[in-house]
Amino acid sequence: MRKNTFLRVGLVLTALVVGFIVLGLFWTPYSPNAMDFSRLLPPSAAHPMGTDKFGRDILSRVMVGAGDTLLIALGTVAIGTVVGTLIGALTGWYGGWVDELLMRLNDALASFPSILILLVLVSLLGGGREHMTLALGIVFIPSYARIVRSEFARARTQNYVHSAELMGASTARILFVHILPNIWHTLVSAITIGFNNAVLAEAAMSYLSIGVSPDEASLGYMLSESQSMLDSAPWYALGTGAVIVLLILGVSLIGEGLQRGEN
């Protein structure tokens, strides 16, 4: 394989963050919710990211919180990709009234500010990690559907698709065995971009305290918490923000690397 710096750096960064998160599942330096009197300590050997105003170890909290963020982002992208691909494939392939109906629904969903839809969904479903993921996933569907639809509509007129039709292949087989692998590269870039948007959206939601509940400290939740301590404990915001940045940067570089590798 050709030398691909983007892909390599991206993989290394993402592996670091994921390793950090996986480690957090089994071991953290301190219990993430343990409070004591060592409050608002700056970073030191005992607390590499310092402590917050309740004396909780920020590194431990970030390790666990990043896991929540990752889960939510992955779940969101999974819902958006799977449902969006199904809708996009059907509308792109069949066209006609199916296309009109689903795409107008799509437009309707896309025409509201997503934060508004999220607010409505969360107030309907209730808060918490699972509901958050579902709500974000629904909001992500239209963009995937649109991308996939145009790819399938284009593939519809390709000769290799006609060949498959003339072999007597069923529509499902044509859509998912023949066309899907051929549009995969487009989908991969959409997935990496979507993942990053999902991380940011989760952070924004939790920041507005309509996201996860306080005991499932995600990175966004911690960012909003850190805001009130920006003067007394700036390391809280910095440490949390840095992990978000690393995660997004890593995945972006992977996406970029994959795209360049295609050409």
Add this chain to the structure above:
Amino acid sequence: MVEIHDLHVRFHGASREAVAGIDLTIRDGEVVGLVGESGSGKTVTAMTLSGLIERKKVTLSGEVRFDGRDILRLPRAELRAIQGRELGVVFQEPMTAMDPLMRIGPQVEEALAVHTQLTKEQRRARALEALRDVDLPAPEEIYRKYPHECSGGQLQRVMIAAAIVTDPHLLLLDEPTTALDVTVQAQILALLRRLNRERGISMLLISHNLQVVRRICSRVAVMQRGHIVEEGTPEQLFTAPQHPYTAELINAIPRRVRRG
């Protein structure tokens, strides 16, 4: 085997019929040529016969009987059962007619995967046999390749292999040699002639090139503006064309110019 009777095809919004009432018969084991310039309706005829035409975009009337069944009125599922099993199709552009991300092997096996219960090994064996049948050297090697790793001539043979792997009754060839250079053209035509002779596969060969048609067809129909204007053996057409359009097509064939 194939009986086309009074077939009319009109695309919605078009000012004239693409196919304006044609009759054409292909008997068992026969190779029939359909010639005409672009826009004469020959490809639309082929698309209608293969069931590829999108029924909601056209107005169809008449009858296209394939082994007794009316293709135009067959439900989708029954049409699919014919496509790829009893009817094989080979396209003009072998380069684009194959899935670029699939290896050659699975593409040759496609019709078997769709229509039969054969195991993976059995399909592989049949595919390799078909690749050998179309005179591809080192079929195992080709089997593992991707389309972009093959030449146009190789791919056209692969397409033919994919079309005959299920032992179809009829092969529909839409300009099968147009994208190829002349020596490869001759080889492909020889291959088609052999397949017809050895396996008795009937063929409908569509071309704008009378020379190509003359080499393997026992009967030729000339199409112009949606009508069949003349039909006969290649000799009849070449020696005594009855219709001025046929004469024009014959005159369009470049002749060897003697040097000196």
